[in-house]
Every structure is written in structure tokens, then in C-alpha cells.
Amino acid sequence: MQTIAVVSAKGGVGKSTFCTEVGKGLCALRKPVLLVDMDIGVRSLDLLLGVAEKVVYNWGDVLLGNCDVRKALLRAPCGVWLLPAPLRFSEEFTAGAFASLLEPLKKDFDYILLDSPAGMETGFRLSAACADTCVFVTTPDAVSVRAAANAARTVRGMTDAALLLAVNRYDKKVHRTFCADDTVDTVGARLIGVVPECAAVYAAAGGGYVSPDSKGGAAFRRIARRFCGEQVPFRMKLL
Numbered sequence: 247m248q249t250i251a252v253v254s255a256k257g258g259v260g261k262s263t264f265c266t267e268v269g270k271g272l273c274a275l276r277k278p279v280l281l282v283d284m285d286i287g288v289r290s291l292d293l294l295l296g297v298a299e300k301v302v303y304n305w306g307d308v309l310l311g312n313c314d315v316r317k318a319l320l321r322a323p324c325g326v327w328l329l330p331a332p333l334r335f336s337e338e339f340t341a342g343a344f345a346s347l348l349e350p351l352k353k354d355f356d357y358i359l360l361d362s363p364a365g366m367e368t369g370f371r372l373s374a375a376c377a378d379t380c381v382f383v384t385t386p387d388a389v390s391v392r393a394a395a396n397a398a399r400t401v402r403g404m405t406d407a408a409l410l411l412a413v414n415r416y417d418k419k420v421h422r423t424f425c426a427d428d429t430v431d432t433v434g435a436r437l438i439g440v441v442p443e444c445a446a447v448y449a450a451a452g453g454g455y456v457s458p459d460s461k462g463g464a465a466f467r468r469i470a471r472r473f474c475g476e477q478v479p480f481r482m483k484l485l
């Protein structure tokens with residue numbers, strides 16, 4: 247069982263997309279997967295998974311005693327389970343309380359992915375504190391890499407979770423000087439995958455389907471297989 251926090255100090259780099267598509271990939275490998283939306287106030291996974299209309303409860307309701315955790319779970323048509331984010335912050339949202347909420351779910355799921363918000367506030371801290379693995383998502387540009395490195399420094403000071411790096415929206419025509427190996431050094435995390443810029447992924451932002459045969463869809467599926475321990479070769483030259 248793995249609890250994976252998907253983080254970066256920056257918004258718009260693809261954390262929610264990563265959770266959705268890697269979640270679908272794990273599901274396709276017959277692994278029970280739970281995605282937890284940690285973006286308090288700006289949730290997005292319900293939309294990306296096509297279950298926005300079905301959300302009634304969220305994990306904030308569980309921590310505030312309004313419902314049992316299982317009542318707040320939703321199953322998306324793709325098979326992935328979702329625990330939606332609360333709309334408002336509360337002082338009750340502590341790392342200890344959140345960890346206790348996740349505990350009973352660990353026997354039902356092989357993978358729990360925590361989709362962190364931008365910044366390093368409550369959602370980020372709860373995710374990092376409860377995870378055994380942190381994936382830093384970055385786009386290939388310097389600003390995003392710096393944000394991932396800052397997030398990694400903060401996480402290193404908080405936990406001894408395994409640190410992984412995912413590079414998203416790589417476009418070999420645009421990012422001519424990008425070197426994955428340098429980025430690994432800057433962030434200080436092991437590379438789990440490089441996802442290319444992909445129109446099929448972008449087009450699905452409103453909750454559409456990403457074909458596993460598209461370049462981006464296939465890259466997310468390869469990451470899912472790496473999480474399952476498969477040795478899946480990297481397609482890009484790393485140096």
C-alpha cells in the first residue's frame with residue numbers, strides 16, 4: 247500500500263492531471279486507487295473524473311463529524327475512487343486528524359494519491375505529512391523547476407518520504423536545452439517519468455477522455471506501471 251502526495255509549490259504544472267491519469271493507469275492494472283483532492287476551496291478532481299454533480303460530502307465533513315469517511319467516497323466511471331476536498335478551511339484540519347481519516351481506507355486501496363494545491367499551505371502540508379512517497383511535478387521551465395526544488399526542500403525538512411520527480415508538458419522543439427538529469431539534481435528526487443506536451447491531455451481538461459494511445463496518455467500509463475514496480479524504460483535521453 248502506498249500513499250503518494252503529488253506536490254509542487256506552483257499551480258498549473260499538471261498535478262491534478264497527473265493524479266487523474268496515473269490513477270486511471272493504476273486502475274487499468276487492476277489496482278484499487280483512491281484520489282484525494284487536497285485543494286481546499288478550489289477542488290478539481292471531481293470535474294476531471296466527471297463526477298462533479300455527484301459530490302455531496304467531502305473529507306472536511308468527515309473531520310468535522312458530519313459523516314463517516316465511506317459516505318464521502320465517490321466512484322468515477324473510470325473505476326477510480328475520489329474523496330473530494332472541502333470548500334472552506336477549518337482549524338480542525340490537522341495532520342494528525344487527516345492521517346486518522348486515511349488510516350481505515352488503507353486496507354481497501356493499493357494506492358492513495360493526494361492531489362496537493364499550489365503553494366505550501368494546509369493542503370500541501372497535510373499531504374506531505376501523511377505520504378510515504380512525494381512526487382514533485384514540474385514543467386521543464388526554470389521557474390517551475392525552482393518551485394519544485396523549494397517544495398522538495400520543505401518536504402525533506404518534514405518527513406523521510408521517498409522523493410520522486412515527474413516532468414510534465416515536455417516539448418522537445420521548445421525545451422531544446424532541457425536536461426532531465428540536471429533537473430533531478432536540482433530537485434533532489436528520482437525521476438519517475440517525463441510526460442510530453444499533448445493536445446489530447448489538454449483537450450480533456452474539462453473532464454474528457456485521454457486515450458492511453460496518445461503520447462501524453464501513454465506516458466502517464468508508463469508512470470503507473472513504474473509505481474507497480476515494473477522496469478519501464480525511459481523514452482527520452484536523460485543527459
Ligand SMILES: Nc1ncnc2c1ncn2[C@@H]1O[C@H](COP(=O)(O)OP(=O)(O)O)[C@@H](O)[C@H]1O
Nearest residue numbers: 257258259260261262263415443444447448451
Ligand atoms: N502533458 C500535458 N499536455 C498538455 N496539457 C497539459 C498536460 N498536463 C497538463 N496539461 C494542462 O495543463 C493545465 C493545468 O493542469 P492541472 O493538472 O490542472 O495543473 P495543477 O493541478 O498543477 O494546477 C490543464 O489545462 C491541463 O489540461
Ligand SMILES: [Mg+2]
Nearest residue numbers: 261262285290
Ligand atoms: Mg490541481
